[in-house]
Amino acid sequence: MKGRNGLKIFLVFAFIAVMTYICFAGSLFGLIKIPGVNDITPGIDINGGIDAMLYAVTEDGTKPTQADLDTAKIIIGKRLDKVGILDRNLSTDVSSGRIILQIPWAAGETDFNPDKTLAMIGETALLTFQEVDAGNVDANGDPLPT
Numbered sequence: 001m002k003g004r005n006g007l008k009i010f011l012v013f014a015f016i017a018v019m020t021y022i023c024f025a026g027s028l029f030g031l032i033k034i035p036g037v038n039d040i041t042p043g044i045d046i047n048g049g050i051d052a053m054l055y056a057v058t059e060d061g062t063k064p065t066q067a068d069l070d071t072a073k074i075i076i077g078k079r080l081d082k083v084g085i086l087d088r089n090l091s092t093d094v095s096s097g098r099i100i101l102q103i104p105w106a107a108g109e110t111d112f113n114p115d116k117t118l119a120m121i122g123e124t125a126l127l128t129f130q131e132v133d134a135g136n137v138d139a140n141g142d143p144l145p146t
Contacts, residue, residue, distance in 0.1 A: 049104035050114045
């Protein structure tokens with residue numbers, strides 16, 4: 001009986017050692033790939049970041065509807081996608097008419113400027129009209145702007 005207890009203890013310690021190795025290395029000799037400790041992006045609670053409440057204002061001064069907030073949320077999400085901010089939490093609160101935005105700082109970020117990020121989100125799109133020269137086309141045959 002004593003020999004079996006020693007074997008059980010050895011197997012438990014061996015299992016713990018293998019699991020610890022997988023946690024830190026991220027793979028078991030290339031057979032299994034699991035994100036390791038260094039591959040995990042810390043969230044806003046650990047690494048810090050931007051936690052903003054954006055208040056929607058309608059033209060007539062009434063509280064925005066769910067559809068209004070969802071439209072604004074989609075636009076903000078597309079703007080964040082465009083600059084590569086994919087790890088975010090974006091939600092709406094209809095009762096108070098606001099959009100809640102949480103963005104953790106990126107790994108290796110040196111410019112911790114939340115105002116710059118929020119200004120980029122709030123910018124209005126600029127539509128420009130350009131003359132097109134039908135004789136100047138690209139490889140697909142589409143006219144190029146002049």
